[in-house]
Amino acid sequence: MNDLHRDTHLATKRPHADKPVDVAGVRITHPGRVVYPDDGITKGEVAAYYAAVADWILPGLINRPLSMVRCPGGTDSACFFQKHHAAKLGSSVRPIPLEEKDGGEDDYVYISDRKGLLQLVQMNTIEFHPWGSRVDKPDSPDRIVLDLDPAPGVAWEAVVEGARGIRELLAGMQLTSFVRTSGGKGLHVVVPFRRGPRWQAVKDFCERVAVAMVERAPDRYIATASKAQREGKIFIDWLRNARGATSVCSWSLRARDGAPVAMPLRWEELGKVDSGAAFGMQAALERASRLRTDPWEGMATLQQRLPRG
Incomplete structure (x- = not known):
């Protein structure tokens, strides 16, 4: 299979x-x-x-x-x-x-x-x-998660295009990013970085990325959590990148029908996936048994730095 x-x-x-x-x-x-x-x-x-x-x-x-x-x-x-x-x-x-x-x-x-x-x-x-930080230094984050959350009716292809757009934007800042299905409706773009910036600086950076995506295509993206303004758009949720905020981790099950899994992907696999809940539990088990290398290989050793504001 x-x-x-x-x-x-x-x-x-x-x-x-x-x-x-x-x-x-x-x-x-x-x-x-x-x-x-x-x-x-x-x-x-x-x-x-x-x-x-x-x-x-x-x-x-x-x-x-x-x-x-x-x-x-x-x-x-x-x-x-x-x-x-x-x-x-x-x-x-x-x-x-x-x-x-x-x-x-x-x-x-x-x-x-x-x-x-x-x-x-x-x-x-x-x-x-x-959290986006570790217990030895909980106030020194080392990763961010940008969550693409589509409004009802938004095509999956638009979510994929949005994730690739964030990847391109980050690459222009010399930042390598990684992608996973959320196990729900959307995708997460994840960026590891060297500890140093405090939470507020990290949150501010994430907001700038989300706003930049909106400025590129205001008809497709929104950077505010207002449901009244989200119709037909993808919310670039940057608010998860604050002290105490969390995002579901890779390989976690979700408490939803179908037992979907938040699945890390290689960027080149993204075009083969048809939804944020593409992997059920059995499919995730089969993928885990077949993988020979981590889809996010190299993430743990990256020493990139977030640009300063």
Whole structure:
């Protein structure tokens, strides 16, 4: 099966009894509980997915403060974001004390290994949303995410064209960028850089990029979150690049019908993908098993700098 084909059918065997199972050294309770009702995907299969793609997902996830989307009753019930630490999350789910907006301090969450990842899955985590900075220097970001969010009715080809336009704009600033499907409607353009700029400078830079895209084609793009003005346009969401803001990470499932995955791509693959939710869980597993090199190869060693304002 082509690894760019969306297919959420799972060939893995479900347990006959809903007894706890061991997945990568972590005890997963209620593995037979259905998490994605429309697709019949169980908690055990979600855990098996994250164990299988751990080597791919962890580089973009470990040692970063993160928020999780947890769905204790499955994706058709009340899911919620969680960013604060609790002991019940697991022994390998670690606290990081961070200053809050109100000036107080609270413990946020981070993980450092596969065990922490699976312990969060055991606690019904479906989605992983890391910060753009690491726990050793949480106020020194090292990556940005520009999210292309199309209004209803905008053609997918226009979203692809927008991502390529951002890539071209960034290349003109001597910045290499990377692309992934969001697992939703759009695409993310991701830029790693050397730590140094503070959050406000990074946010200001992202706003300038979004505004530059709007100036190029005001009939296609918008840089404000106003829904009233978004009809027929693509929102270049630069607001995710602030302290405490997050974006879904590569290889994360989304808590949506079809169990779509946020999938990193090579730029040359972008033309072969037909939507932001092109990869279901099974297609992502097959892609992970076939990949020989990281689609974002070289990202971790890039030493590029953001231009100053």
